[in-house]
Amino acid sequence: MAETMPSALVVVELLAAYHSLLLAVLVGLRRISIPLALMCAVFALHMLVNLGAGFGLMVGPLDVSDAFGLFYGPLFYLFVRGLVYAEGQPRWRDALHGLPGLAVAVFHLPVVAARTFGFVALVIYVLAAFRALRRHRSRSPQLRSDDLSVDLRWVHRSILVFAAVALFDIARSSARAVGQLAWAGDEMLALILIVVVGLLSTMAWRSTLHRQLHGEIEAADQTELANADKAADYQTLFAVIDQVVESRQLWREPRLSLNDVAEACGLHARDVSGAINGVARVSFSDYINAARVDAFDRLLGDPNQRQRALLELAFEVGFNSKSAFNRIYSKLRGRTPTAALRELRSADEAPVSRPES
Template identity: 25%
Template sequence: MQYLVGAIIAVYISILILGKKKRVTADYILAAWSFFAGVHLTYIYYYASGKYIDIPELIGWNAPIPLAHGPFLYAYILQLTQQQKTRYGWLLFFVPFFLGYLYILLDLQPLSNAARISMLSGNQPPELKCEYLFPGLTTAIICSGVVYIAASLVLLRRHKKNINEQFSNTDRITLNWLRYLIAGIVIILSFFILGQAELTFLSVVGFIVFLGYFGIRQVGIISDETAEETTVKGRYEKSTLTGGVAQKIHAELIEVMQTEQLYKDPELTLGMLAKRLAVHPGLLSQVLNTEEQKSFYDYINEHRVNEFKKLVCLPENRNFTILSIAFDCGFNSKSSFNRNFKKITQISPSAYVKQHHLD
């Protein structure tokens, strides 16, 4: 019964996701994935409840379904983190799934209902053309799961690097939702490999509930400004980054940072700074990498740390707390300030204050 309830929840979640006001491609993929998982759970209920005896024509047609979960995971993360290179290229990931159904069609279609039921008991029907049909699919499912889990982890790592290239404060951008999503697939695949059918099916039900609760309300994977930042146009957008151009942008950057102290804005992003300099974000990122050997995140936070070191020494700031001064420098949280300060100076902020007799 729990499988049928899980299937109903999955379909309901799919409807809720499609009911969101601002939908993106990732939402449609998640909704399709949830609906697909509902179909999968319906099939599990079909077998567990013995319904297959009444409707034996459906036996075996669920076998390729697990081949779709890996592509759904990868396509969802790809779209959510905006790393896709083509609009519909992710659909190609489902080719093995459709080939699996073609494989099933050729072998199951000729079987009688009695042969299909007998097959569930582990018997090999003489009409079955390929004796390696289901072992072959099992191997394909395991390989697909491993490959797409690994590929999803690569996407996650790449996205984390991209975040540091675009944002100066990343505390509100969390990748935990995607990590949990990958972990859920790992758990399901592990039970499947170990041959624990019941645990596999129960973990699918749990995964659906998790998918619904967090999938609808997930935030912070990527800022709403990111899409705008990647389309900012400037005078260097189509030019080659030569040494002269890089040095010119770098000089303008230094001047702006010194005179306007833009790093004090806790919401500062690569796109905002690029817009101020009238250059493309991609070129500015290149300049920071070549001229400063730093990511945007490290560059801005180094300025904030240096500003803190200057302000904390001023007599008029002795009555202010360390954290309040840090906030004035552009940090938006205690953890971010402590982490970046120690990374740059090798000591904690409180140790720095004591070391310079500023407490």
């Protein structure tokens, strides 16, 4: 009897299970994100259960495939919470989020009820994740000068991609149910699984970088710093802060934080934040980056410095990435650094007009 080759879907599910399980081990052992490690492990188990069901091994009480959808929402929210808050790592009580999924697996609720409940729960958890992300985006510029390096907009994009994949899979399942298999066959499901594995890998990579940069908000930083003591003389405080920042060139530190400036000035972080917000009318990040741009322009104004690479000058004044430097400089000056250099060189080469005798 001739041996039958496994289908493309079977191969992809096996590879997805293997890759996701490997991700779970790596992320878990490095303690990058326990929720992400669990999410990868759950997805790997999901693939194995699907394989078992396809081969007729998962029947009756063993067929728990509908329960997996109830785990992804809570795990994704806990993953985001850990990215946003330094104290956001999972605790034992967070295991309660998994009870609905366990209930569906044990009691085998009807498919429609399980999927409806899973969809509603997923929407709630995603909204909670968006709320945490919005909090991080509003607080981070008030606490550190390199807020762009720990920006979490990639998580927003991940959510949108996951949503697009989910909607496409729903459309594929619906088309398959009515017999339109031209684009709704196993090949399309295999493609969806490849995209999901790619997203999990990207999330593992980006969350590793986020951890290395300590991009989480500390517990002491979660209060609104702008609501500091209104009786403080912010004008006087800002003069002190501005003098210390300029005289000691604190802006040259790429990862300069609000606490660093407060310590250098001998002030409380809330007073520093209140003075910058109240007098300069900008966030801490904008204030420091404006000082960096001013320092860059001073270097660029020196003819002896113009032979150096622009990025070298940018790094010297405290920027830590080309994209952040170009974005901030263009925002503050209305032109790119290259355009600014070109204008200076044109001015140097222009003939000097002399008054008529």
